[in-house]
Amino acid sequence: MFYRTQRELATAINKLVDAYWQEEIKEQGLIEGVNNIYDNNQDKLFKNNEFTKVVQQQCGKRRLAVVERILKMV
Structure with missing residues (x-):
C-alpha cells in the first residue's frame, strides 16, 4: 500500500x-490496514x-481520532 x-x-x-x-471489516482488519498504511507512507x-494538513482536511477529526488511537497501541 504505497500512495x-x-x-x-x-x-x-x-x-x-x-x-x-459499516461493519464490512472487523477490528483486526482495520488495525492491520492502518498499521500497513502508516509503515509505508x-x-x-x-x-x-x-x-x-491535506490528510486532516480530507479525513476529518473523527476518522483521524480512530487512526491515532490505533497507532498509539503499537
Missing part, C-alpha cells in the same frame, strides 16, 4: 475507517509529529 499523494492516502484511510464503521501522513 503517490497525500490525497490518495487520505482517500484510502477514509475507505478503511468507513468500512469498519509515514512521510505523507505526518509532518512535525502531526497529521499533514
Whole structure:
C-alpha cells in the first residue's frame, strides 16, 4: 500500500475507517490496514509529529481520532 499523494492516502484511510464503521471489516482488519498504511507512507501522513494538513482536511477529526488511537497501541 504505497500512495503517490497525500490525497490518495487520505482517500484510502477514509475507505478503511468507513468500512469498519459499516461493519464490512472487523477490528483486526482495520488495525492491520492502518498499521500497513502508516509503515509505508509515514512521510505523507505526518509532518512535525502531526497529521499533514491535506490528510486532516480530507479525513476529518473523527476518522483521524480512530487512526491515532490505533497507532498509539503499537
